[in-house]
Amino acid sequence: MIDPMQIDLASFVRTWHGPADAAVVKLPPSCDWLPAPLKDWYEFSSQWSTPLMTLKEMKPADQVAIDCGRAIFLEDFGDQAWAFDVEDPLVVLERQSTGEWLRLSEGISEFIVHNVMQESAYMAPYWRSCVEVPDVQLQQILAPMNEVAFGDWFWPRPGHRIFFAEGLVADIGPAMEDLAPWGIKAGYSEVQIGALNPVSLTYLREVQGVEWATSE
Template sequence: MIDPIQIDLPTFIRDWHGPSSMPVTPLPSKFSWLPSPLKEWYELSSQWSDRLITIKEFLAPDQIEIEHGKAIFMEDYGDQSWAFDVNNPSIVLEGQSDGSWKRSTETLSEFLIHNIMHDSAHNAPFQRACNNVPDSYLPDILTAMQEVTFGGWLWPRPGHQIFLSDGIIADIGPAMDDEAPWGDKPGYFEVQIGATTSRRLDYLDEMHAIRWIRSE
Protein backbone atom coordinates (compact mmCIF):
# COMPACT_ATOMS: atom_id res chain seq x y z
CA MET A 1 0.00 0.00 0.00
CA ILE A 2 1.18 3.52 -0.82
CA ASP A 3 0.04 6.50 1.24
CA PRO A 4 -0.84 9.21 -1.31
CA ILE A 5 0.47 11.99 0.94
CA GLN A 6 3.93 10.38 0.72
CA ILE A 7 3.99 10.91 -3.06
CA ASP A 8 6.21 13.82 -4.03
CA LEU A 9 4.14 15.65 -6.63
CA PRO A 10 6.98 17.46 -8.49
CA THR A 11 8.92 14.20 -8.80
CA PHE A 12 5.86 12.31 -10.04
CA ILE A 13 5.16 14.95 -12.69
CA ARG A 14 8.77 14.92 -13.89
CA ASP A 15 8.72 11.12 -14.12
CA TRP A 16 5.55 11.11 -16.23
CA HIS A 17 5.73 14.40 -18.13
CA GLY A 18 9.44 15.05 -18.39
CA PRO A 19 11.44 17.92 -16.92
CA SER A 20 9.89 21.34 -16.53
CA SER A 21 10.54 23.77 -19.37
CA MET A 22 9.63 27.13 -17.83
CA PRO A 23 10.23 29.04 -14.60
CA VAL A 24 7.46 29.03 -12.03
CA THR A 25 4.79 31.70 -12.46
CA PRO A 26 3.87 32.94 -8.97
CA LEU A 27 0.22 33.69 -8.35
CA PRO A 28 -0.51 37.39 -7.73
CA SER A 29 -1.39 38.39 -4.18
CA LYS A 30 -5.07 38.86 -5.13
CA PHE A 31 -5.35 35.06 -5.15
CA SER A 32 -4.07 34.68 -1.60
CA TRP A 33 -7.57 33.59 -0.55
CA LEU A 34 -7.23 30.33 -2.48
CA PRO A 35 -6.29 27.22 -0.45
CA SER A 36 -2.54 26.59 -0.26
CA PRO A 37 -2.65 23.19 -2.06
CA LEU A 38 -4.50 24.75 -5.00
CA LYS A 39 -2.13 27.72 -5.20
CA GLU A 40 0.81 25.32 -5.12
CA TRP A 41 -0.76 23.31 -7.94
CA TYR A 42 -1.16 26.36 -10.18
CA GLU A 43 2.43 27.42 -9.57
CA LEU A 44 3.81 23.91 -10.01
CA SER A 45 1.89 23.21 -13.23
CA SER A 46 2.94 26.58 -14.67
CA GLN A 47 6.42 25.11 -15.21
CA TRP A 48 5.20 22.76 -17.98
CA SER A 49 4.14 24.06 -21.38
CA ASP A 50 1.92 21.01 -22.03
CA ARG A 51 -1.31 20.55 -20.14
CA LEU A 52 -0.81 18.14 -17.26
CA ILE A 53 -4.55 17.51 -16.89
CA THR A 54 -6.63 16.74 -19.99
CA ILE A 55 -9.58 14.65 -18.78
CA LYS A 56 -10.84 17.51 -16.64
CA GLU A 57 -10.16 21.23 -16.76
CA PHE A 58 -8.87 23.47 -14.01
CA LEU A 59 -10.45 26.89 -14.06
CA ALA A 60 -8.02 29.78 -14.31
CA PRO A 61 -7.57 31.43 -10.87
CA ASP A 62 -9.45 34.56 -11.96
CA GLN A 63 -12.44 32.40 -12.97
CA ILE A 64 -12.90 30.94 -9.47
CA GLU A 65 -15.78 32.61 -7.69
CA ILE A 66 -17.51 32.05 -4.37
CA GLU A 67 -21.15 31.02 -4.55
CA HIS A 68 -23.20 29.69 -1.66
CA GLY A 69 -20.10 28.96 0.41
CA LYS A 70 -18.22 27.01 -2.22
CA ALA A 71 -15.79 27.86 -5.01
CA ILE A 72 -15.67 25.75 -8.18
CA PHE A 73 -12.09 25.20 -9.33
CA MET A 74 -12.43 22.32 -11.80
CA GLU A 75 -14.91 20.91 -14.31
CA ASP A 76 -15.12 17.94 -16.62
CA TYR A 77 -16.31 18.16 -20.20
CA GLY A 78 -19.80 17.00 -19.26
CA ASP A 79 -21.88 18.32 -16.41
CA GLN A 80 -19.81 17.72 -13.28
CA SER A 81 -17.79 20.18 -11.21
CA TRP A 82 -15.50 20.20 -8.21
CA ALA A 83 -15.34 22.91 -5.55
CA PHE A 84 -13.71 23.59 -2.21
CA ASP A 85 -15.62 24.64 0.88
CA VAL A 86 -14.78 28.30 1.51
CA ASN A 87 -15.20 27.91 5.28
CA ASN A 88 -13.07 24.77 5.38
CA PRO A 89 -10.87 24.80 2.26
CA SER A 90 -9.49 21.31 2.81
CA ILE A 91 -12.96 19.92 2.01
CA VAL A 92 -13.63 18.99 -1.63
CA LEU A 93 -17.21 18.97 -2.89
CA GLU A 94 -18.14 16.84 -5.88
CA GLY A 95 -20.90 18.25 -8.05
CA GLN A 96 -23.50 15.79 -9.31
CA SER A 97 -25.40 15.81 -12.60
CA ASP A 98 -28.63 16.61 -10.74
CA GLY A 99 -27.13 19.82 -9.34
CA SER A 100 -26.49 18.48 -5.83
CA TRP A 101 -23.11 18.39 -4.08
CA LYS A 102 -21.49 15.62 -2.08
CA ARG A 103 -18.46 15.85 0.17
CA SER A 104 -15.45 13.90 -1.06
CA THR A 105 -13.73 11.49 1.29
CA GLU A 106 -10.42 13.04 0.20
CA THR A 107 -8.85 16.27 1.38
CA LEU A 108 -7.94 18.85 -1.25
CA SER A 109 -4.24 17.86 -1.09
CA GLU A 110 -5.06 14.19 -1.60
CA PHE A 111 -7.60 14.98 -4.32
CA LEU A 112 -5.05 16.94 -6.37
CA ILE A 113 -2.55 14.08 -6.20
CA HIS A 114 -5.29 11.61 -7.17
CA ASN A 115 -6.25 13.79 -10.10
CA ILE A 116 -2.80 13.91 -11.72
CA MET A 117 -2.23 10.19 -11.16
CA HIS A 118 -5.60 9.27 -12.66
CA ASP A 119 -4.94 11.49 -15.66
CA SER A 120 -1.47 9.99 -16.14
CA ALA A 121 -2.92 6.48 -16.39
CA HIS A 122 -5.11 7.68 -19.27
CA ASN A 123 -2.59 9.89 -21.04
CA ALA A 124 0.73 8.10 -20.65
CA PRO A 125 2.91 7.63 -23.74
CA PHE A 126 2.10 3.89 -23.79
CA GLN A 127 -1.29 2.47 -22.80
CA ARG A 128 -3.42 -0.65 -22.60
CA ALA A 129 -7.15 -0.54 -21.87
CA CYS A 130 -10.07 -2.93 -21.68
CA ASN A 131 -13.58 -2.27 -20.39
CA ASN A 132 -14.42 -5.92 -19.59
CA VAL A 133 -11.62 -7.68 -17.76
CA PRO A 134 -12.64 -10.74 -15.70
CA ASP A 135 -11.69 -10.23 -12.06
CA SER A 136 -9.61 -13.44 -12.14
CA TYR A 137 -7.01 -11.61 -14.26
CA LEU A 138 -6.50 -8.71 -11.85
CA PRO A 139 -3.81 -10.38 -9.69
CA ASP A 140 -1.63 -10.99 -12.75
CA ILE A 141 -2.31 -7.51 -14.17
CA LEU A 142 -1.41 -5.82 -10.90
CA THR A 143 1.38 -8.17 -9.88
CA ALA A 144 4.12 -5.53 -9.88
CA MET A 145 1.99 -2.66 -8.56
CA GLN A 146 0.82 -1.42 -5.17
CA GLU A 147 -2.48 0.27 -4.43
CA VAL A 148 -2.35 3.99 -3.69
CA THR A 149 -4.76 4.29 -0.77
CA PHE A 150 -6.88 7.21 -1.91
CA GLY A 151 -10.14 7.78 -0.09
CA GLY A 152 -11.99 7.43 -3.38
CA TRP A 153 -14.25 9.70 -5.39
CA LEU A 154 -17.61 9.41 -7.12
CA TRP A 155 -16.49 10.31 -10.67
CA PRO A 156 -16.84 8.67 -13.15
CA ARG A 157 -18.40 6.06 -10.85
CA PRO A 158 -17.57 4.85 -7.34
CA GLY A 159 -15.11 2.02 -6.81
CA HIS A 160 -12.11 3.11 -8.87
CA GLN A 161 -8.62 2.50 -7.49
CA ILE A 162 -5.13 3.60 -8.52
CA PHE A 163 -2.17 1.20 -8.56
CA LEU A 164 1.43 2.25 -9.07
CA SER A 165 4.92 0.91 -9.66
CA ASP A 166 8.05 2.31 -11.27
CA GLY A 167 7.03 3.56 -14.71
CA ILE A 168 3.56 1.98 -14.72
CA ILE A 169 0.21 3.13 -13.33
CA ALA A 170 -3.29 1.64 -13.43
CA ASP A 171 -6.82 2.94 -12.96
CA ILE A 172 -9.08 0.02 -12.05
CA GLY A 173 -12.83 0.32 -11.60
CA PRO A 174 -16.04 -1.70 -11.91
CA ALA A 175 -17.13 -2.45 -15.45
CA MET A 176 -20.39 -0.94 -16.61
CA ASP A 177 -23.37 -3.18 -17.25
CA ASP A 178 -24.36 -3.62 -20.89
CA GLU A 179 -27.83 -2.10 -20.56
CA ALA A 180 -29.77 0.46 -18.52
CA PRO A 181 -29.65 1.46 -15.74
CA TRP A 182 -25.90 0.98 -16.43
CA GLY A 183 -24.95 -0.42 -13.03
CA ASP A 184 -21.78 -2.31 -12.20
CA LYS A 185 -21.19 -5.53 -14.15
CA PRO A 186 -20.50 -8.24 -11.54
CA GLY A 187 -17.17 -10.04 -11.94
CA TYR A 188 -15.71 -7.57 -14.46
CA PHE A 189 -13.53 -4.47 -14.29
CA GLU A 190 -12.49 -1.56 -16.44
CA VAL A 191 -8.71 -1.51 -16.66
CA GLN A 192 -6.69 1.46 -17.90
CA ILE A 193 -2.91 1.17 -17.66
CA GLY A 194 -0.27 3.70 -18.65
CA ALA A 195 3.49 3.31 -18.80
CA THR A 196 6.54 5.42 -19.54
CA THR A 197 8.08 2.73 -21.79
CA SER A 198 6.50 0.09 -24.01
CA ARG A 199 8.43 -2.79 -22.47
CA ARG A 200 6.60 -2.33 -19.16
CA LEU A 201 3.42 -3.42 -20.93
CA ASP A 202 4.83 -6.51 -22.64
CA TYR A 203 3.43 -8.84 -19.98
CA LEU A 204 -0.09 -7.58 -20.70
CA ASP A 205 0.20 -8.44 -24.38
CA GLU A 206 0.82 -12.06 -23.36
CA MET A 207 -2.68 -12.19 -21.87
CA HIS A 208 -4.28 -13.19 -25.17
CA ALA A 209 -7.74 -13.68 -23.69
CA ILE A 210 -8.00 -9.93 -23.05
CA ARG A 211 -8.69 -7.68 -26.02
CA TRP A 212 -6.51 -4.73 -25.13
CA ILE A 213 -6.94 -1.38 -26.79
CA ARG A 214 -3.39 -0.26 -27.48
CA SER A 215 -2.04 3.28 -27.62
CA GLU A 216 1.64 4.02 -28.21
Protein backbone atom coordinates in the same frame (compact mmCIF):
# COMPACT_ATOMS: atom_id res chain seq x y z
CA MET B 1 -0.82 -0.02 0.25
CA ILE B 2 1.06 3.13 -0.69
CA ASP B 3 0.42 6.19 1.46
CA PRO B 4 -0.61 8.88 -1.06
CA MET B 5 1.09 11.61 0.95
CA GLN B 6 4.40 9.79 0.62
CA ILE B 7 4.30 10.33 -3.14
CA ASP B 8 6.53 13.20 -4.23
CA LEU B 9 4.15 15.04 -6.56
CA ALA B 10 6.80 17.23 -8.16
CA SER B 11 9.01 14.24 -8.92
CA PHE B 12 6.04 12.27 -10.25
CA VAL B 13 5.04 15.05 -12.65
CA ARG B 14 8.57 15.48 -13.96
CA THR B 15 8.92 11.73 -14.47
CA TRP B 16 5.59 11.28 -16.24
CA HIS B 17 5.31 14.57 -18.11
CA GLY B 18 8.91 15.51 -18.70
CA PRO B 19 10.89 18.48 -17.41
CA ALA B 20 9.31 21.89 -17.00
CA ASP B 21 9.62 24.02 -20.13
CA ALA B 22 8.31 27.39 -18.94
CA ALA B 23 8.85 29.88 -16.16
CA VAL B 24 6.60 29.65 -13.12
CA VAL B 25 3.62 32.01 -13.23
CA LYS B 26 3.07 33.46 -9.76
CA LEU B 27 -0.53 34.04 -8.75
CA PRO B 28 -1.62 37.62 -8.12
CA PRO B 29 -2.60 38.79 -4.61
CA SER B 30 -6.26 38.50 -5.63
CA CYS B 31 -5.83 34.70 -5.46
CA ASP B 32 -4.50 34.69 -1.89
CA TRP B 33 -7.86 33.42 -0.62
CA LEU B 34 -7.37 30.06 -2.36
CA PRO B 35 -6.19 27.18 -0.15
CA ALA B 36 -2.40 26.86 -0.10
CA PRO B 37 -2.20 23.39 -1.74
CA LEU B 38 -4.30 24.63 -4.64
CA LYS B 39 -2.23 27.80 -5.06
CA ASP B 40 0.94 25.70 -5.01
CA TRP B 41 -0.45 23.45 -7.73
CA TYR B 42 -1.46 26.35 -9.97
CA GLU B 43 2.03 27.81 -9.76
CA PHE B 44 3.85 24.50 -10.10
CA SER B 45 1.78 23.28 -13.07
CA SER B 46 2.23 26.62 -14.86
CA GLN B 47 5.77 25.47 -15.69
CA TRP B 48 4.44 23.06 -18.35
CA SER B 49 3.30 24.53 -21.66
CA THR B 50 1.20 21.45 -22.45
CA PRO B 51 -1.73 20.47 -20.20
CA LEU B 52 -1.06 18.04 -17.38
CA MET B 53 -4.63 16.75 -17.65
CA THR B 54 -7.03 15.96 -20.46
CA LEU B 55 -9.97 14.19 -18.77
CA LYS B 56 -10.73 17.21 -16.62
CA GLU B 57 -9.91 20.90 -16.71
CA MET B 58 -8.71 23.26 -14.02
CA LYS B 59 -10.45 26.61 -13.97
CA PRO B 60 -8.00 29.52 -14.25
CA ALA B 61 -7.10 30.61 -10.73
CA ASP B 62 -8.55 34.08 -11.22
CA GLN B 63 -11.86 32.57 -12.36
CA VAL B 64 -12.47 30.46 -9.26
CA ALA B 65 -15.52 32.09 -7.70
CA ILE B 66 -17.69 31.48 -4.67
CA ASP B 67 -21.20 30.14 -5.24
CA CYS B 68 -23.31 29.19 -2.21
CA GLY B 69 -20.22 28.64 -0.09
CA ARG B 70 -18.46 26.47 -2.67
CA ALA B 71 -15.61 27.43 -4.98
CA ILE B 72 -15.38 25.28 -8.12
CA PHE B 73 -11.80 24.79 -9.27
CA LEU B 74 -12.02 21.67 -11.46
CA GLU B 75 -14.56 20.37 -14.00
CA ASP B 76 -14.86 17.45 -16.36
CA PHE B 77 -16.26 17.98 -19.84
CA GLY B 78 -19.75 16.97 -18.77
CA ASP B 79 -21.59 18.06 -15.66
CA GLN B 80 -19.26 16.90 -12.89
CA ALA B 81 -17.30 19.46 -10.87
CA TRP B 82 -15.09 19.68 -7.81
CA ALA B 83 -15.02 22.53 -5.32
CA PHE B 84 -13.59 23.41 -1.95
CA ASP B 85 -15.72 24.51 0.98
CA VAL B 86 -15.11 28.20 1.61
CA GLU B 87 -15.71 27.72 5.35
CA ASP B 88 -13.26 24.80 5.45
CA PRO B 89 -10.97 25.20 2.41
CA LEU B 90 -9.21 21.86 2.77
CA VAL B 91 -12.51 19.99 2.26
CA VAL B 92 -13.23 18.85 -1.31
CA LEU B 93 -16.78 18.47 -2.62
CA GLU B 94 -17.86 16.67 -5.78
CA ARG B 95 -20.97 17.66 -7.73
CA GLN B 96 -23.03 14.85 -9.19
CA SER B 97 -25.04 14.94 -12.40
CA THR B 98 -28.13 15.47 -10.21
CA GLY B 99 -26.64 18.72 -8.93
CA GLU B 100 -26.07 17.28 -5.46
CA TRP B 101 -22.74 18.06 -3.76
CA LEU B 102 -21.04 15.23 -1.87
CA ARG B 103 -18.07 15.57 0.44
CA LEU B 104 -15.03 13.48 -0.45
CA SER B 105 -13.07 11.60 2.19
CA GLU B 106 -9.74 13.01 1.01
CA GLY B 107 -8.55 16.55 1.62
CA ILE B 108 -7.39 18.89 -1.10
CA SER B 109 -3.69 17.93 -0.95
CA GLU B 110 -4.47 14.24 -1.41
CA PHE B 111 -7.09 15.07 -4.03
CA ILE B 112 -4.52 16.89 -6.18
CA VAL B 113 -2.11 13.93 -6.06
CA HIS B 114 -5.00 11.54 -6.84
CA ASN B 115 -6.09 13.62 -9.81
CA VAL B 116 -2.60 13.90 -11.27
CA MET B 117 -1.95 10.16 -11.02
CA GLN B 118 -5.33 9.23 -12.47
CA GLU B 119 -4.81 11.56 -15.42
CA SER B 120 -1.32 10.17 -16.02
CA ALA B 121 -2.68 6.65 -16.56
CA TYR B 122 -4.42 8.03 -19.67
CA MET B 123 -1.76 10.50 -20.81
CA ALA B 124 1.21 8.12 -20.59
CA PRO B 125 3.23 7.63 -23.78
CA TYR B 126 2.38 3.91 -23.74
CA TRP B 127 -0.85 2.40 -22.48
CA ARG B 128 -3.24 -0.52 -22.52
CA SER B 129 -6.98 -0.21 -22.01
CA CYS B 130 -9.96 -2.56 -21.78
CA VAL B 131 -13.50 -1.71 -20.69
CA GLU B 132 -14.42 -5.30 -19.78
CA VAL B 133 -11.71 -7.23 -17.97
CA PRO B 134 -12.90 -10.31 -16.05
CA ASP B 135 -12.26 -9.67 -12.38
CA VAL B 136 -10.53 -13.04 -12.09
CA GLN B 137 -7.72 -11.59 -14.23
CA LEU B 138 -7.10 -8.53 -12.07
CA GLN B 139 -4.63 -10.19 -9.72
CA GLN B 140 -2.34 -11.06 -12.64
CA ILE B 141 -2.76 -7.64 -14.26
CA LEU B 142 -2.02 -5.74 -11.06
CA ALA B 143 0.77 -8.01 -9.81
CA PRO B 144 3.62 -5.55 -10.56
CA MET B 145 1.86 -2.67 -8.78
CA ASN B 146 0.63 -1.66 -5.35
CA GLU B 147 -2.61 0.17 -4.61
CA VAL B 148 -2.40 3.81 -3.55
CA ALA B 149 -4.62 4.36 -0.51
CA PHE B 150 -6.60 7.25 -1.93
CA GLY B 151 -10.02 8.16 -0.62
CA ASP B 152 -13.09 7.40 -2.71
CA TRP B 153 -14.36 9.48 -5.61
CA PHE B 154 -17.83 9.24 -7.10
CA TRP B 155 -16.53 10.09 -10.61
CA PRO B 156 -16.70 8.51 -13.10
CA ARG B 157 -18.46 6.03 -10.80
CA PRO B 158 -17.72 4.81 -7.27
CA GLY B 159 -15.15 2.07 -6.86
CA HIS B 160 -12.23 3.34 -8.95
CA ARG B 161 -8.76 2.66 -7.55
CA ILE B 162 -5.22 3.73 -8.47
CA PHE B 163 -2.28 1.30 -8.60
CA PHE B 164 1.34 2.34 -8.99
CA ALA B 165 4.86 1.04 -9.50
CA GLU B 166 7.99 2.56 -10.98
CA GLY B 167 7.09 3.26 -14.61
CA LEU B 168 3.48 2.07 -14.29
CA VAL B 169 0.22 3.64 -13.13
CA ALA B 170 -3.26 2.12 -13.44
CA ASP B 171 -6.84 3.28 -12.99
CA ILE B 172 -9.17 0.36 -12.19
CA GLY B 173 -12.93 0.67 -11.81
CA PRO B 174 -16.23 -1.17 -12.26
CA ALA B 175 -17.19 -1.98 -15.85
CA MET B 176 -20.29 -0.36 -17.27
CA GLU B 177 -23.28 -2.26 -18.61
CA ASP B 178 -23.76 -2.12 -22.39
CA LEU B 179 -27.25 -0.60 -22.25
CA ALA B 180 -29.03 2.13 -20.31
CA PRO B 181 -29.27 2.78 -17.41
CA TRP B 182 -25.52 1.97 -17.62
CA GLY B 183 -25.24 0.16 -14.32
CA ILE B 184 -22.26 -1.86 -13.12
CA LYS B 185 -21.50 -5.02 -15.10
CA ALA B 186 -20.99 -7.65 -12.43
CA GLY B 187 -17.75 -9.60 -12.59
CA TYR B 188 -15.92 -7.14 -14.84
CA SER B 189 -13.71 -4.07 -14.46
CA GLU B 190 -12.44 -1.24 -16.62
CA VAL B 191 -8.65 -1.18 -16.76
CA GLN B 192 -6.39 1.64 -17.95
CA ILE B 193 -2.65 1.15 -17.52
CA GLY B 194 -0.08 3.78 -18.47
CA ALA B 195 3.65 3.16 -18.80
CA LEU B 196 6.79 5.13 -19.47
CA ASN B 197 8.38 2.27 -21.39
CA PRO B 198 6.58 -0.25 -23.65
CA VAL B 199 8.65 -3.06 -22.15
CA SER B 200 6.83 -2.53 -18.84
CA LEU B 201 3.59 -3.64 -20.52
CA THR B 202 4.83 -6.84 -22.17
CA TYR B 203 3.70 -8.99 -19.23
CA LEU B 204 0.10 -8.26 -20.24
CA ARG B 205 0.55 -10.57 -23.23
CA GLU B 206 0.29 -13.44 -20.79
CA VAL B 207 -3.17 -12.36 -19.60
CA GLN B 208 -5.67 -14.63 -21.30
CA GLY B 209 -9.05 -13.53 -22.62
CA VAL B 210 -8.47 -9.76 -22.61
CA GLU B 211 -8.53 -7.68 -25.80
CA TRP B 212 -6.44 -4.59 -25.16
CA ALA B 213 -6.71 -1.28 -26.94
CA THR B 214 -3.14 -0.03 -27.22
CA SER B 215 -1.12 3.12 -27.79
CA GLU B 216 0.92 1.49 -30.55
